[in-house]
Amino acid sequence: MTPTRRRLLALALSSALLSACSTPSPSVVPQRPKLLVLMVIDGLPMRQVTGYRDQLAPDGFARFLDRGRWFANAHYGHGHTVTAAGHAVMLTGAYPQRTGIISNEWRDPATGDPVYNTGDNAYTYLDNPTAPLAGTSPRNLKVETLGDVLRTRSPQSKVIGISGKDRGAILPAGHLGQAYMYMTETGRFTSSSYYMQTLPAWVTAFNATKPADAFFQKAWAPVLPETAYARSVPDGQAWQVASGNGNRLPAIVGDKMEAPGPRFYSNLLASPFGDELTLSFARAAVTNEKLGQRGVQDLLSVSLSSHDYINHAYGPESRLSHDHMLHLDRHLQAFFQFLDQTVGAGNYVLALTADHGFTDTPEWAASQGRDAGRFNNAPALAAVNGALAARFGVDQLARGFSASGLLLNDKLAAERGLDFAAVQAVARDELLKLPGVSTVFTREQLLGSETSTPYLEGMRKSFDPTRAAQLQILLKPHWIFSYRPGGSTHGSPYAYDTQVPLLFWGPSYVGRGEVEARAEVADLAPTLAAIAGLPAPAQAQGHDLSLRP
Known part of the structure; x- marks a missing residue:
């Protein structure tokens, strides 16, 4: 354990002892979930969730829309809507003006040197190469997260963040949690020396099976017949990036490669198999860490990165993005049912959101008469x-x-x-x-x-x-910052970039039905804190949405 984490845990133990003196007796404490689960879909605008609602599986996104509480008009309140900034807002409840995570990367104003949002040269990846500016710790995050609050009050609790991207794992996990991220160089999941000196045995065992290799030269085929995609832009458009996995379905991930390697492991993230692999690792974490099964409250954050890569390459208007949304929906259904069986359907609460929305590809927008x-x-x-x-x-x-x-x-x-x-x-x-x-x-x-x-x-x-x-x-x-001639991005304060899903499920903890009033993703941390019986993070600017049934 690093000196920084030892100091933080010492503070947590002290605070927990103080708070124990004022804890109400069990007879007056309302029922609390054993596990808080945050699902993050990187780069998913809300318009895709409602736009494809008629094609969803019964228990993926539909679990929230049909049997949970969901906000039809949820937005980010900050203007530069990018991955790191959004992931920092979710479980702090604070905007970038307070979190300090103003973007994925920026320049030091004093020197002009590049800064990466989770970069920290004091730490390295475990059993994997560590590139310059690699994301290895939450040092740049200026505020506490909900997981930090939980571990301060209950040091036995576990807080785990998992993602295909380092920032998607590290920022929600906060200062006192543990983060595991996918390595595109090796196809393995790892952590950094900020969190631990060696990987747990279960992580080593997971990696030893080479699970990423199982998808080598596997076909990404459409979920539905061709006629089901009439509302989306067909494959093979000139503005759709053709490198990586190509820009037509079906696509073979690893096509024309002799064996799995860094290029294949990177391309895997830009396919439905990236989410499938990440959720497989999340299952291993729930099982081996016994999350929500140990008599204390735990928190799990899983950020799925593939939709963002796909929207960047093809645009959210594309058939490829539409189809990935349907694959993702089926993967979520399987993961939720796993949680039902492992943790118990009445023992956990689910929240689902995204770190930002997405702009339509400018060339497509221009073809529709927009100034783009x-x-x-x-x-x-x-x-x-x-x-x-x-x-x-x-x-x-x-x-x-x-x-x-x-x-x-x-x-x-x-x-x-x-x-x-x-x-x-x-x-x-x-x-x-x-x-x-x-x-x-x-x-x-x-x-x-x-x-x-x-x-x-x-x-x-x-x-x-x-x-x-x-x-x-x-x-x-409809204009975007762009360094290449194809694909799309995000980052503006316009509704297509700020409006994201904000969905909750947990029959014992949240009500049901659609809420039309505006909400903000900054409200997520205070809301989950109230459900869990915790104070909101100290710098939170959002408020409790009062979801209890």
Whole structure:
């Protein structure tokens, strides 16, 4: 155990002893779930859940829609909607302005050096290579999670985060949990030395079976007949990325490869088999760690990454995304039924959400008459630096793009005796000339309190002044930041990127039915805390949605 974790656990033990003195007698404590389960579907907009409702299996997403409580109008409140930022919001209840997780990566404002959201050079992956900027710890997460609250009050409780991505495992697991992530170099799941010095025997045994290899050259075939996909864009479009697994179904994962290797293990994530493998590991964790079966409350977070990779390659409007949604639905059904059998249907509560929605591919959107396009950072940076050099006679006053903003070199400006406000104004004016740019918010606006300007408040919630660039860029609707000619992405404050599922199930703990009132994903942590009989995380900005039946 690392010194950092020893200190945190010592604090947890002390706090648990203090809280024990004020715990109500069992006769007045309401029934609490033995296991809290958070399911995260990376890159799933709510419109796909309701749009394909008639094709869902009986007990996957339908478990929530037919027999649970679900919010039809749930959104993220922050403006830069990306994977790490969303995963940090879920179980902290706090926006990036407090969590410090402003994006997947950003530049250090003082040096311009790259920072990865879960990067920490003090730790390494176990039994796997550790690349520079690899995600190995929650050091950059400034606040506590619901799992941290749970372990502070009950150190015997287990908090486990599992994902195909490091950030999808580490951020929900928090500071006191354990995280396991998939390694595309080896096809194995591992953890880092932040959490432990050696992998548990059950993880080693799981990896020894080489479960990823079982999908080598397996066909990703459609779930339903061709006529069922009439509402989606057909395969093989010019804007659908053809590398990886190709852009047509059926697709062979590992096609034309002689044996499993890093390229195959990476391509596996961009197929339904990536989710299947991750859920297999989650089953092993529930079974071997006896989650929800030991007389104490536990928390399990499972973030499934495949839908995000698929939407990035083909767009959420595609038949490939539509079909993956149906595969995912069937995999969820099997996992939920496993939990029913292992933990007991009355002993756990399920919550399901996504870290962000998704923008339609710009080329598809343009074909439907929308103003849509791609904003390329490299020529934009050159244009801004050109304008700054022409005005001030100094090169490279703009360091580069950082998260959703442009980072200016304030140190260089000071050394050359320049008025930084003037430098910022010229850079902002040049950005506003570029195709696709709607507006540019300044640091002063983001630190202010004015709320009438559209989208300013959402971008403010994404702005940590110690980590974010001085100028924050808002593109026009249907425009995306893009470094390649195909595929799509997310990251805006528009509804297609902010509106995600917020679904709950647990007959003993939540009611039933659709809720039309707006909710935010920041409400998830306080809501689960109330169900579990725990205080909300200290920095939470959301509120309890009061779901108890």
